[in-house]
Amino acid sequence: MQNKTLIGSLRFENLVVMNNSAFGYSSLIAYCVFFTVPYIIFFNLMTSTEYSFTIVRHKGRDALFHKTTTKIGLTSFLFSFLHTSINIILTVYFFKLDILLDNSQFFYGSLINLFGVALYFMVVGFIYKIFYELKNSISLATLITYLSIGLLYFLSKLFIPPNIWTPDKDLIILPMMLVNQLSSIELLLIFVRQMGQIFALYLIASTIYLRKDFLLNDSK
Template sequence: MNQSKYIFFVIILVFLSVIWNLQNHSYIQTFDHQQGDLGTFSELLYYMNNSATGYSSIQNYALVYLLPFLFFMQQFIGKDTIVVVTRTNKREGIFLREAIAIQFIAMLFAICHSAINVVWTVVYFPVELIIESRLMSSVAWNTICLYLFYSGVGLIYASMKNLLRSSGLGLLGTLVLVGGGFFVSKMILTTYWTPLIDLNLLSNLLDGNANSVEIFWTYLKQVIILFVFYLIGSALYTRKDFL
């Protein structure tokens, strides 16, 4: 990574840290370190990471973290050039290389989000309770879910960029599509499954409401969606005009 990428990486860590502290400040203040037991701490963890308003809420994933992730991704994915195109036998190969880069960035972003969650929890709460709680394993399972979700977001951006022939418009289109999807899911399709619903995995794990079968089913749905997005993006890329 060059210097600008390192700087942006640090900015992402600082941004996530600020969000974590702002959203969990009241919980930190109310926890009694002298009398707090595992039951009280586990309940606190649930509220700190609940799917409605917590650090790991669906709203944060779809709205608050969306733009930073897209900017982060843009730092790593370069623009297509005629030289790159002529050196590759098939355009599908170029898009595949971009899709692989998106996977890496999505995983890095997911790890950053989870690491910030664990690190600041360790800073403010007893390590013994953290070890005894479901936090570490739940965050690990959730990291994979976040990786799949943001991989899909990255492929949406790649598709929108190729469709609209502009990085800026592609970014705007992705914001509208994913952000709009959140509001549609929250206000209209409240009784139906949408891809965003799977982002409540962490709160379900912390609350003990998710087993291995549900985790596998969540991953499977996200992988299928990811594959569909890849096919759409690849088809759009083959039609892209480089001239």
């Protein structure tokens, strides 16, 4: 609704605001609050349910978890691709193409942002997987994941100084690139931090998965 008032004035400044405002399509709150649950739903729709008898009889649970990791990666990049495509298509539709080509790094920034957003959703995917293995409930794991990420966002916004790093602050690639305020080193650091989070969550999720008693969970 906020961006609706900006569409009528096709200025570069409005393009920046639409991707970096309080409720912009590529804003922090959009990723942390609005897109978290849709991604989890998308992940569950795109992946099949793992049944306990299949997992227990499998020769190696580690191989199964590697498949789960691949699914998290693929669905994250696909969801990010869809998100980015919608943003590009609607922006080209409402804005003149020469504005996008001459006055901003919109297309290049969108491509780079696609990877950053995909890594973010991989973080979300592993957090969801951890709570799912602990609670054995899709709805409960979705709720806990959503509340955890949303709470982190609001705590960061309200109580943590801007110069203190929190994971949600890495979701600023496109807005910063639009105004040429993101250096190559800063971009590299964002990707390194995101991959570090993914690796840490992977270790936690794999440990829980490999030690889980599936038959006991099914009997509950």
